[in-house]
Amino acid sequence: MRLLEVPKELEEILKVLEAVGARAYLIGARALLMYGAITRTTKDIDLMITVEDLKTLRDTLTKxxxxxxxxxxxxxxxLLVKSKRGLEVDLNTPMLLLDEEFQGRARRVYRNLYLPSLEDLIVTKLMSLERKDYSDIKEVFKFADKIDFDYLCRRVQQANLEREFNRIAKRIGVPTC
Incomplete structure (x- = not known):
């Protein structure tokens, strides 16, 4: 796994999140880059955050x-957050898969910033499934020997994404769920 360079602006955002008791989970292409699972670059940083209620997200974090x-x-x-120097950070509200199991399998990489498991990152990509997400999932499966397929299939089934996953899995020659 590659180490993450934390830009000053991201560090500042993490401090604000920490002050309201929120954890941030790195998702998207930057997270997959940390695993070495993809090589494409990305202009933004995608975080899924834990917040007690959306009023905190809307009011306190914005302010x-x-x-x-x-x-x-x-x-x-x-929230879409942009710094004066051009860094863009997407603060995503918690997805349904952000549960105790997701949190327990994530690894802390910096302060209150965590890296989800590769399996959970696949599920987040399936939830979005834009063209780049499909491409990313194909790249991730080059690391199939590092993927816990039992856990992945359980999470795919919980999210009701079996059809989408199995279609991709058949195309790239990995086990289906």
Whole structure:
């Protein structure tokens, strides 16, 4: 696993999240880059955060981040946060799979920043399933020997994503669920 360089702006965002008791889970391409599972670059950082309620997300985080000079836009999935130097961070509201098992399998990489398991990252990609996500999933399965298929299939079934997963799995020649 590659170490993550934490830009100053991200460190500042993590401090704000820490102050409200939130954990951040690195998802998306940056997380897969840490595993060495993909090689494509990405312009933004995607985080899934734990918040007690959406009012905290909307009010407190928006206020604190803007006070620190960030531009904050509300989106259907959470907050888009931009720094003056151009760093973009997507703060996604908790997905349904953010449960005790997800949290227990994640590894702390910096302060309150965690890296989910490879299996849980596959499920987050399946939830979105844009063209780049399909491509990323294909790349991840080059590491099939490191994937816990029993856990992955259970999570895929819990999310009701079996059809999507099995279609991809058949195309790339990995076990189906």
């Amino acid at each position: 604190e981040l803007r006070k620190r000079g960030f531009m904050v836009q509300w989106r259907s999935w959470g």
